Each structure stands twice: as C-alpha cells, then as structure tokens.
Amino acid sequence: MKLIRLFFLFVLSSVLYAQNTPDYQLNKPLTTENLDRLDSMIKVNAPDAAAYNAVTQVAYTFYRIGKSINAFTWLERYTHLFPEQEKVLLDNLKQYENNALTQYPDSVNRALYESYAIRYAPTEDAYVAFTRYISDDINYGRWQNAINDIKRFAPAFPNKQQHFQDLIEIITRKDEGLRVTNLGDKINTYVSEWDPNPTSEGTQIYFSGNPRAGGLGGDDVWVSSLVDGVWQVPQNLGPKINGERDETIDNISADGNTLLLSGDFMGTFGKFDIYAIDKVGDDWGDLYHYPYPINTEHVDEGGNITADRKALLFSSDRPGGIGEFIPLNTYGNGSIMGNMDIYVCFMTDSGWSNPVNLGKTINTPYAERSPYLHPDGKSLYFSSDGHAGLGGLDVFKSVRLDETWTNWSKPVNLGKEINTILNDWGYKVGITGDSAFFSGFARTNGYGQWDLYSVTLPKDARPNPIVMVSGTITDNKGNNLQADVIWEDLTTGEVLGTTKSNMMSGHYFIALPVGKNYGYYVKKDGYYPTSNSIDLTKSKDGDRRKVDIEIVSISDMKNKSSSITINNIFFDFDSAILKKESTSELLRLVDFVKKNSVEKLKIIGHTDKVGTEEYNKKLSLNRAISVKEYIIKSLPKMNITTIGKGATEPIDSSDDSKNRRVEIIME
Template sequence: MRNVILLALLLFLTVFAYAQQQYSTTNTEAIKNFALANQSIDEHLYAEAIQQLQKAINADPNFVEAHAQLGDMMHLQKNNKGAVEEFKKVIAINPEFSRAVYLKAGDMEISEALYQDAIKHLQKYLTYVGITDQNRFYAQKLIKDCIFATEALQHPIAFKPINMGPNINTANDEYSPVSTADDKTIIYTRQIALNEDFYQSTKVNNEWQKAVYLSDKINTPNYNEGSESVSQDGKFLFFTGCNRPDGRGRCDIYVAQKKGDDWGRPFDLSPPVNTGGWESQPSISADGRTLYFVSNRKGGYGGYDIWKSTLGPKGWGEPENLGPNINTSFNEQSPFIHPDDSTLYFCSNGWPGMGNQDLFVSRLSKDGKWQIPKNLGYPINTNGDESGLSLTANGSYAFFSSNKLDGYGGFDIYTFELPLELRPRMVTYVKGFVSDAKTRQPLESAVEILALDDNRAVYQDYSSADRGDFLATIAAGKNYGLNISKPGYLFYSENFSLVGHTSGNPFNITVLLEPIEVGNKVILKNIFFDTNKYDLERESRAELQKLIEFLALNPTVHIEISGHTDNVGNDELNQKLSENRAKSVYNYLLSGKVDPARLVYKGYGKTQPIAPNITDEDRAKNRRTEFKITAK
C-alpha cells in the first residue's frame, strides 16, 4: 500500500504533460497509437492502452513519452517488473526527460528488490531543485528502505516455514490464524467464492483435526467476517464485519461469546470504539481489558494507525493512539498483542523495511511507552507484502499466511519457530476446573489472579457455567495469587511463583469449593511471613481483603483463625510462633472493621500436619494459616 495518492498524482501529471507537449517523435503511426492510448486511459481501458502504447513503441523505439506512459500502465496493472524496464528505457533515451521518472523507478525497483539501482535513481531525484517537501520526504524514506534491505539481505535470520497441512489448508484461501493459550484451538478465515467465513480446528494428540465451520451465529452468507482475535481461554471472539446492517461505519469491530459448544450472536462494539469511519483488525489483551485495533479516524499520524481502548466500569474507553513510536505518516496495521501484554507485533510500510509492508515488533518499556519497533528481518520480511502474524502463548512459534510457498492453493497458513531475539517475554497459563466439593457439579465462579508485588489484578473472569473451566495467561518474573469465590461457598486460594521461570509449562488445577458449613476449612495460601517471624508481609494484603469481603458477604459466619508449623525446631517456640501468626491475621481483620465477636485465633504448632514432615516441600505445606467455620 505504498503512497497510492502520490503515485496517482504522478500518473495524472504524466498523462497531462504527455498530452500537451511537443512529442519526441515525428512518426505519425507512433503518435496515433499514443493518442489512442490516452483515450483508452480516460475510459479506464488499461489493457487496451498497454497494447496501443506497445504499438507506438514498435513504430518508434525511442518514443520516450510512450515508454513513460507504458511504465505507469504496467505499475497500475501491478506489473512492477515491466514498469521498471520501461522507466529505465526512459532514462536511457533521455536522462533529463522527467525528474518524476527517477522517483517512480526507485519505488518500483524496491518492489523488485533492486535496491542498489533504486538508491542510484532516488539520489538522482533528490538533486533536482523545486521538488515538493512531500516527495523529498518520500524519496528519503525509500532510500532508508534500500539501506536497511541491503544490510538485512547480508544477515538473514533462521526461517523454516511449515505448511499446517490439509486439515487446515485447502485450494481456497486461508489466512488470519489465531490460537488459544493452550495451543489446542486455532481459528482462521477461509475465503470461498469471495465470501469470508471463520473456521476452527482443534489439536488432538498433537495433531490438528479437520477444520469445521465455526458457527452460523457468526458467519453470514452475505457479509464477510475476518481479521479476528480470540481471547486466551477461547470464550470471546473479536472480529471485523464490514457493511453489515447493524454497523456504524464501513467496517466495525464485533464481539461474540462462547455459549456451550456454540457461539452467541455477535454485537457491534458501541462508540467510542466504532465510529462512522473504519475500525478493523482487533487484538485483545490477555486480561481481556485492552483492545488494540486499526482505524483511520481523526487524530492519527497517517492513513491507518493502531489505537487501543481500555475496558472500564462503564464500558470501552476513549481510544488512545499508540503514538509516534508505533504509528507513522504511512500505514500501520494487523496488530497482535502477545499474552505478555508488553510485546506488540504489527505490519507497516512506514518504518525502514524490505519494501511495501514489513512485520515489526515493539516492546513496552518500564515507563509504559512503546519502544521504536524492530524489523523482523529477512527472509521473514521480503520485498513483497507481509500482512501480519500471530504467536502461540509460549512465544516460540508464529502463524502466518502466504501464497508464495508451495501449498494447497492460494493463501495457506504456515507456522515457524521464532528466533529467540524476536520472542516476547515468557508466559505460562493457569487452566482450572471448578466444581462443588460434594456433588462434583461444575460451578460458575469468580476467578481472580493478582500480581502480589502490587496487588494488581492481571485476570478477572468467571469459570464457565457448563464446564466450570477457566484459562488465564500470566507473565514470568512475578509472584501471583489466585482466588476463586462463589456465594454460598468458601473461597479458594493458591499462589504461583514465576520469578526465574524459564519454561512454558502450564499450571493445571482442579478446585473443589466447599459449601459454607461448620467445620469446613480454607488454607490461606497467600498469607506470607518471614522465617521465624509473625509480621505480615505486604503481599498478604490481597488475601486478607478477600477474607474481609467473605465475612461481609456472610454476616452470620464465625471463624477460627489458626496458625501451624512444621516439626523443625523447638516445640514451644513453634507453638508460640503459630499463635502469633494467627493473631496477626486476627488483628488485621479487626482493622478491617470485622466484629471481634465473630473471630477467635489459635496456634497449633506442629500438632496438625497435613503432610509428612519428611521433605522440604511437605514441611512447607505444614507451615500454613487457615480459617475454619465455627458457626453460620
């Protein structure tokens, strides 16, 4: 999508000039066919114009105006190789015929990976006086592309694309693949007879199964569905719908929610996300609260820019442009935010690249600003158009589509291992199932994951009502607390340390929620103390607040808070330590306005182990804080 407006203007000026000036030939046959070609161009009969221009050149091979016009027509018909040949003939016949031909030649030569020739012609163009600031900027930008591409060709990166096979790809076009965090489901677009619909494949025994039509609740026979993003748990699908009767603009962003084995009907996101303009290509963050998308709305830096909107208590907030470290005066499209929520992949024809659209990655710095993007390099990027890619949650593999490789026909979906320097931060996922401890029936429960260093929620959602399942991605480098709650039940807590985590191995848990009954207990796994101390650490606050909320929601419940130790050390000291730790929790609850008549605390020392005191891991289990229902 290289500066179409500029080239269209140049083409118009060329046609106008050729029609008005004294020609470089006196050959009547050449002039007659050139005039016929101009008439055909006016009537948009470009194939006929090309034939007439070729006849003019056959009559006089040095007819420079005909070569220039034919070069324009070749480019218009996407024959860039032919356009380059004609522009070079113009320069060879008359180097001073038109300064514009040097800019056109350089532009087309980049499309054909003729970078050194392009540099020579672009530098020649810049020697002319009186060129516009816009054209000077564009020529300088193209030279930067040539310099980058020349260097990239000399330092190729590892790239071994693998076709995803006949269960995914067909003789039709397949593209825009996205996968869930557990890499068990892939959703993509298939185009059949100009109609775009979504298809889905699931992985069984490490093999992708035959893709199936996603849903007639989402796919339509009369409108195209594409450019999708699936939430990490596979329960929400954001996608682009164009010219639909319920739309607000030419293209809008829609969202649909999974309902059992099918999907609910999608709805159009309300303003300020969708407008009367063009909104497309959504990408949803791992926590489901930040939506990245592409728009040509006012306030941007160029044609298409990447924006984001954050979900708040009143819905999606006013979109924010990602700024000049991402967006340029050209086009940025196809954003993909990785589940680490700090690595963004996108395509652009504004940043230095191999030509046309290239793929880039930008990382979010600690101050919350996007860094200058890095080109993914050659041969991931080429002199053609690279339109976008997505990654697996572990960041090791990428998906993309191409019609340039040996496939099954048209665009096929491929995967490749991403070089280490281009990968996002390490993430893993928590996959759980919540059910009633007595009946084993699945429960729809509130699930919250907190970063314990600042008690910030990184995931808030509900387990599904039909299966009781949930899935959340979390980034390495922090400690996390997990809380699961449902009215009428005791809450559940767990913690995960991903400090120094170097693998993508998931956490799989089965949670049995106990009903609120006298005698039932909860281990408070996110209550922390220093060794042999009883002062509560700051990371304990989120768990304690959860306990305060539980008591507020259940005002008749009374509890005993108990402290426990392992069998290491002096029994008397262990008894005292366990009692003081329980008292610390008791005092915190009192500071939270909990009625003291509802609370008691007690230390049990080593007397109530829940695991043998043999290994370090089992002894850690015995060092715990609990609460028990004493009345309801």
Template sequence: MRIFLIFFLFTVHVCHAQQEVRWACKVIETDETYRGKWFSPEHVLGVPNVYPGFAGRESGYAWIAGYNEKGYIEYDTYVKVGFCDPIIAKQIVVVESCNPGAITSITVIEASGNTSRVYNKKAETCAEKSRVLSIPLKRIKTPVVALLITTSGKGSKGWNYIDAIGVASTEEPVDVSINLSKDVALIGNSTPLGDEINTKYTESYPIISSDGEILYFARLGDPKNIGNPEKTDIWYSNRTADGKWSHAQNIGKPLNNEGHNFVSSMTPDVNTLLIANTYKPDGSSLGDGVSVTNHTSSGWELPTQVNLKEFENLNQYTSYFLAADGKTMLMGIQMKDSYGDLDLYVSFRNADKSWTKPMNLGRTVNTFQSEATPFLASDGKTLYFGSTGHMGYGGYDIFMSKRLDDTWKNWSKPINLGPKINTDAGELGFSVPASGDVAYTYAWRNEVYHSDIYVVALSPSVKPEPVTIISGRVLDAKTGKPLGAKIEYDILATGVNTGIANSNPTTGSYKIVLPGGNTYGYRAQVPGYFSVNENITIDAKSTYTEIKVDLLLVPIESGQKVELKNVFFHQSTPNLIETSYPELDRMVEVLKTNPTVRIELDGHTDNQGDAALNLALSEKRVETVKAYLVSKGIDNKRITTRAFGGTKPIAPNNTEENRKKNRRVEIIIL
C-alpha cells in the first residue's frame, strides 16, 4: 500500500460565519514514485483548483492516485493525512474533480490518540462526473490530527482525480464557490484580434503599451522566426490611425535569436523592455534569467542580464514583470520560502542599479500551488496574475488583487475574473493599458491546438485605479534639438523618487504614468544642461487623463535662463517651504559638477499690494535661496542676486493661477 501524509492549514470563511475549513497544505510522506509537474500528490494541496460544478474533466492540476510515467496502475493506495492547525472537525471533505469513486476508506486520528474508521466502501465507478465527498464526523471529541485514506483503482474505471482534501468544523455543506466580482456580468466577451496578429501559428504573451498604441507578443512556429521557428520570437504591431492593428512584424535581432524570446514588460516610455532569458555577447542564447534592453539612436541594444541579490529559482519555469515606475520588479519563481510551487515575489531597484533580494508577496496572493505571469497595472496597486491555487474553472485562471499598503505583504482577497476570461483550457498572461478599460490575454479556444491573442472589456470593479499619462518631448531649450534624457519623478512634498524613465534619443519622446492622490515633481536630466522641473497635482478621484508637456533643458551656457518651478515660499514671507529643498539640492549638484559656472538669482513677485514691499520681498527671497545654496557648499562668490518685485510679469496678473506664475525665482547663467 502507498502512504502519504498531508498537513492542513488556512481558514476559509464560508456562508456560515462559524464554520472553519482547513485545506491540505503539505505532503510530508508518500511512497508515490511519480513527482512530475502534473497529476502528482502535491496537487491536492490548498483549495480546489476547479469549482466542482465545472469539473468532470481531466486536469493536470489534480492528483491521480497510483499514476506513474507509464500510465495508470490499478492497485490499492494507502494515505496518511495530518493537520498543521488541528480543529475539532465535524466533517471531512474530499473534492474528486473527475471520475470519482476510488476512495475506499478514511480513518480519523485524534489528538487524544483515539482512532475511528468513518468511511468504508468498495471502489466503484460513480454516475457523477465529479463530486464533493462529504463524510460527517459524529464522535470526535479532540482535534483531528491525522487521517488514513485508502484508494483503489480496481473497482473504478479510468483515472480518479482528487483535487483537494479538507475538514470543516460544522456539518453544514462547505461553500466551495469561486470568488467573483459583483459586476462580473459586465465583463465583455473575449474577442480574438484580427489576422494582422493572430495566425495559424501560436501567439502568446501579449504586452500592451501604457497608451495602448503598441502590442508586443510572442509567436511560435512561424518560418520567419529567427534561428529556430520552433522557439518563440518577439513580434509587434502598431495601432493605426483608424484604430486597427498593423500587420505584425518580427522585431529581429538582437532581441530574437535561436532561443525562446518574448517581452515580459515594457516601461511607459516604450524605450525599455524586460526580456525573458539571457544573451551572450555575440547575441546568442545564454540561458534562463531575465534581461533588459534600451532603445538607442541605432535601435534596440543587446539585452543585458538583470542581477538580483540572493536570487534562486528552484523551478523550471519563471515569469517577470517590470512595473511602470521602472523601479519595481515582480516575478513568478520558486524559492526556499515559497508556499508551494511557483510563488509571486517583488524586488526593488537600488540606487546603484542592483536589485534587492526577492520578497514573497505572502499567503493572500500565494498558495500551495502555482502563481505566475504577474502584471502590475499602472496605478502600482492592481495586480493581475495566473494561478492554479485559487479556485477557478480549471488549470490556470486569471485573478485580480489590490495592494493595500507599502509593505507589499498585504493584499485584498484575489478575485477570479470570471468565465468570459477564464476557461478550463487555462489562461496565462494578462496586460492592461493605463486607461484600464480593456485587457489583452491569450488562450487556446479554437479547434486547432494553438493559442491566439484576445481583447476583453473590463468591468469597473476589476479595473485599475485611474492614472494620468504625461508625455511629450525632451528638447534643447536653445536649439529645439531632441535629447535622450533620464526622466525622474518624485513626491513633491517629500522629494522621494517614485519612478524613472528615458526619452527616445532620436525623437526626444517620453512618457510617464502618475497615479492619483499626490503632487509630483518631474524633470529630465542630461549632462551639460540645467533641467527645468515641472509639477502637477493629481487628485485621488481623477479620471484617466493624458497630458502633453515638452521638457526643455537649458544648456549650461552664458546668458541662458532657468526658472525654478518647484521652489516655493510661505505667503508674503521669504521663508522657503520644505518642498523646495529637493529642487535646490539638485541645483547644488549641478553647480558642484560644473565648478566654474557662476549664476545670478533673480526674484519676482506678482503686482498685488505695495510695489516697494514687493521689491523688498523679492530681494529677501533670492537672498534666502542664495543662503541655502551656500549652506550646501557653493562658494558665495559664484552667486549674485537681483530683485525685480512685480515689474517683470510673465503672465497677466488677472487670475490667481497667473499671479502664481509671476511669483518666481530665475537663474541667469553668467
């Protein structure tokens, strides 16, 4: 007889608030020889993979008792089951997702040492295609610490699939239902994209740009693939003026080679791609891992490997995602602290461009099965991912969860995105533009076994929170020439950097995505230039918005003028507001980097009130700025000041918004 021991963990709240349910969490003993990816005993762990009402079909995410690599063997199996968090159980629940009837006995072992056989029956083929086997427990006095379960393949025909094993604290039926959103009916039907993208070959892993204008995806089997048609290549399509997609093109070398190639994510500026696997210096495939590539004036550069501290992956599969801020990376990997198979982790970019040790997202998101293909929406909070460990329709389903705080450990209960997105065929890969109105995914939904890419409209409750896209060009303020620049944006009140981006070195185009609920400062930086800093306040309840702003960089040359847009004073005083310090600190760094540069600080006010008082106020304010710079190590002799009061407005003084523009400090490079 074969023996395995399973521990139970987790409380599931069901219809009756008093009922507690424990699902298997760990296989600690079994003489099953098969330990493959599919059908192994580990697949009884956690909640059922497939809702019993949608079961009755074969699935690789359930355990087949007695299965081995040569196929099903009809012999008896003997199972010992234990509990991590014992309860006084009133019933045992076994979810047999397909061809039930192989279980022949179950014996309960209590903490007191008492044992009692509570189920005894010959194996037989049941009329039901699937079932939830519920066994009442009448005489249990102490917590149930173990179960003995026997199965047999001799009396039933075909393979018996056991999806989950649990115990409950009451006799009421256990609610094994899918956690759906209240407005799941409002989710649109999944619609395949046209022939410009979907072909007779296999399309997968769609990644949509933040503005919804570029779609990257992987294609397998196309003779136009680089090196090996039987490996995936990166393809892309652009949205045309009429809203349709252009005929997809192979992105070519150096991103495609003889190995598997696909885009894991792209930054909002579409100038940086996170690429699966790694590359040798000659462009050939190096192996597993993840790489990053940037768009240069001559095209995409050879991807370089991303190195994460103390990284390990104990699984043959991986998935990665670079968030919109360019500083947060999510991944589906298996480490020593994983709860089951693949878990979702997060890593953060350090100032030296290294990445922190991956941190597990915790038990709300991760299960005893697999979580993979994370996609963090532009709001930085809404996470979409594939899972076999949360209850669904079979195989991998797509789920949504919201990040509740900055620990990255607290998440809302994952919501299954419903039958218009998820099927028993399994779904992986989910990509949402910044607008949040639709999603792109891929699935096997045709008679020929290959996947296509689909688009689906999202319902309000599963959309990400609204964001604002700011885009434009980075230009030389003197010549109008486009510049390749590093873009940074901060929380203005604290100066804490919240994201990075790059502008296209050929066109100067850039794009950043800002979540609501903060006032931001943002700027472009290029050596040899003063950056002009912009700021914007985005209300937490704002709708999705797109704003165009060109960023003008002032060359460090005599006679050039720079406005300090993020330097602020308390009303009618020369006292700096603390939000001014980050911009002044950046100015200090520029002056230290260019030690021969001398500047003049010009102070201006609006025209409200007494002109003499305004002149005096503008003089005191520039002296305050000068004093701050000197306190940070800038030579007093390099800075002169001039005051103009309200005599040189740059806007009419007819509104408060315009008067705010006139209250300013400017730098003149001498």
C-alpha cells in the first residue's frame, strides 16, 4: 500500500511539473518573432533545465546550418544565466566563435560580424570579423562601400593602421584588365584539379586531381601537354608516384628534371613530409624523402628547389617560427592554417643545412604557404593570411635584397584582380613572368569544383627578365648524351648553378637572370669539359636561345682525331693578354691535363679576317703562347707547341666572331 502511494505521488508530481513547464516550441523556424519569444521565456525561467535546453538547442541549430556567428551571439547572450553549466557553455562558445570566423556572412547575419568587430576591437579576432563584414562588398566590387567601412573601423584598431592603409591601397589600385582563362575541359573535370606546375618551356603542366578515369586511386598527379595552343587530355604519372593514397605535387624544378611532392608516403617523420622524384630518360626514377631537418615530426610541405639547385624553400608549422606555435588544422586568425612559416635550407658539401626562417618581413604569426622563387633568384611569390589582404590567403610578391635570405622587400599584394575574399594560393608564375597558373573554386566559367586557370600578371608583380638557354648535348658522332651543365659568373668565377641533360634526348635547359656575364660548360666522365659564354650584362629583356653543344671524348682526342675549341678564353681587342674572365676555363684546362696524364699538347690560335694575314698570324701565335705560359706555371715540364694560323681556317662564314678562337690537340 505504501509503494502504491509513493508511485501515485511520483506520477502526480511529474504531471504537475509538465503542466508548469513552458512549451518553448523549439520545432518552429528560427524567425525573428520566434527568437524574441524564446528570449523572453529563457530570461524568465533560467537557470532551469528547459531554458538551458532551449539556449543550447537553438545555438546548435544555427551551428549545424552553417551560421556559427548566430550560434555564438545567441549562446553568449545567455551563458551568464547558467552558472552551473558555465564550463560546458564556454567550451561551446569558443567552438562557435572559432568556426564563425572561418565563415562568411549572408545578408541577414552580416550585422553580427559588425557587432563582434566593434565589441572585441582591437583584438586579432575582431579584425578578422571586420574583414568578414566587408567581404560581400569586396566580392561584388562595391569598392566605395568597403573604403567607407575601412575608414570607419580604422580608429578602433590602432595596432592595425598599416593593414588598413594597405587595404585602401589594394582596393584603389588601378585595374590592368588582367585576362583569366580556364585551361579547358580536357584538363578540368566535374571534380577538382589544383596545384598547377608548368614546365619552364611552357610545353607541359603537372597538377593534382581528384579520382578520374585512368587514376590509380585517391588524388593523383597528372601531366598535360600543350599542342597548338590547346591543353591535351592529361596522362597519369604512374605507380612510381601515384597509388591508393592521396598524392599532391608542390613544384617542378626549373630544368624540368625534378618533381617536388608532399604527403605521408613511406618513411614520413610526422604528419606531412616533402619528397622528390627525378627524371630518368623519358620516365621517372624512385621517390625519395628529404632528410631531417627539412622534414620533421611536424607539417613540412610546399618544397621549391631553386633554379640553381643551391637552396630549397618550404613551409612548416614547426615550433620556433615567427609568433607562437600553432599547428596546422588548429583554429586561429579565421582559418585552420595554423602558424606556417617559410624556411630555406642550403645545399652544402656535407648535405642540407639547418633551415633559416625568412624573417619577419615575409613571415607573420599566422600562415605563409606555397612559396615559389622565380628563376630570377630574387622574386618570391607566396600566400599569406597574416599580411593585409582581401580575406583568407592572398598571393604576395617580395624581392630578395641580399644573400642573407632574411632581407626582403615589403610583400606586395597582387591585387583585387587576382586575390579574392577566399583562399588564394598555389600560384605558379611562368618563367617569362607575364602570366601565372592557379586553381580557382566554383567560378562561373568552371567545369566543376576547383579548376585550373591562367592569368596575366600585373606589371609590378612580374619578376626580372630571364634568358632561357636550351639545346641538345651530343658527342662528336651525333649521339645524345646525359651530362652535367654548370654555369658560372665569368667575372668572379663563382659557380651559379647546375643541371643535367636528359639521358635519352640529350636535352638541357637553364634559366639565366639578365645582368651578368655567364660562362657555362658541360662535364661528363671521359670527355673534355666543353664551354661557351653568354654576356647578359646589358640585356634588359628575356628571350630564348638555342645552343646545341658537342663534347669530344678523351679517346678521340688521344687518337688525334679531334681538336677542342676553348671557347671561354678572352682577350682584349688587338691584344694577346689574357682577360680575368679566362681564369675558370684555364683552370679547367690545367685540371684536365693533370687528371688525364697528357704529356704533349698543341695550342693553335685563330683570328677573324680583320687585319693583314701577317699581322693576324702573329697575333694568333702570341695568344696561343699566352695560354701556354699560363699552363706552364702549373705544369712546368709540360711539352707544349704553339701555332698561329691567323684567319686561314674559319669555321663560320656568317659570324666572324666565332672564328676568333683557341684550339688544343692532344699529341
């Protein structure tokens, strides 16, 4: 009987509670009218469970439909009413706040970003909210509206005055009518393509893409060729690079011989590492992993090997950068990019050096990614959400000012014709410097999600001119050869870079910034290191030059079947005195003679046809004697004969300058 009475009392109390609990009608739409009704009910009944449920359920609904700023604003309004649940509510509040700053407003909740920016200024999060508030005007080109808001908000952010000034400069910068072109439906599909990497000669483009016909599973790396101005159906790079995992390409070397990739391939130290693969004939070799300290247990990506192959740039979220340690995929500054900085490592005789942070001019406490150093060796292009921009990651250009790699010009935003309110990154500037390739999301002229595009570059964003030298390396019988190509500063003798010719085709490519007098030579075991020069000290514009190089084997030289022209030996006009620029070539000649145990050498001097026959023979003999005297300083017992032939044996009837030369014959 007692149990029956207790049960009756429990049921009665439950009924009375239900009758006294207000109906919040949480299934109704979140209109202004319904939200006002809920607001009144919550304030009257808090901190009871029903009021708490109403607060959290409405906030979660906003969050679930992608309106995190509404969720944050709503939850923040009532958190103080529920002291016993404060910790849980503050955790939820932080989650909504972080997510809100990664989103963009619609016409209804735009004012909430404005309110947030005003309330929390001058914090970094408030500045992000401000950029979200003006994003719609920027996106639709309502520039005066954006400028008015920039001027209105600037006084609230005394620590961001330079950012506000830079924003106004970006917005008011005169448009140049840049042309944006979709690369076409043979490359782009209904899914995504990204990370475009054109070869220096512009005949191919490598990129990453979602699964498509011919893929090997997951995201793969592909290559397309340009034929008659049209990009062709891309080819999968095959199992040496692609597999069941996701593969992504970061860069291709200037000579086209190395692909830089990143991912969690075999041997990865941490979350994401940098890898490379080298060209072997018409195929690719084996994937290799860059060592510590390029790769670490943190995220390391975006590898970019410089054109001279002396340095490797990359981005990393490792501790010790500019600002506090914020790993990738951690909320901050309106993104999950973390604090990524750009570093450089240098190739030394003992391997790669420790990384050098590019410094505060380039790196910020936020994200700098996707570094690309143009083959001019000076112009750095990268993406950042820490410098003043239009929203998300913007693309910037900076110029290296000295050899420290920490002294850079102020990064220049590439402008509103290139950058958008979203993340803009992965831009690769063509070697000619007048255009770039990028991946754009869901554009009106696109075929799917992310598509590949090209765009002309603003004049101020272009790199220094480059002269492109390419050709084929063969032996004196016409066989294609793989050999090292080394270029140097003729004035100082400093080696400036190296590359290799293709083992199948013999093709090589080098990019030379204007402004120097270059020598370059070909080195291969069993052959004489044939050389040539190109004077770019007065050049202002880049161009293309085709130079085929023939190298002669030591066996042919010893059989006296071939003579060698020593191209990089220089004299002043009408003089037999060796110029300083000849030093590197003469040192190679002496080294060659020593290593190959040459006992006798014949040096033959030639001139052009200017002057009398007698005078030219005397001048050519004296020049041959000057070369002999240089060799004798290092090899005093060397048996050397000299001959002066003047202009009697020309080798080029169209260019008399090529007839001024010095030849050697091994005897």
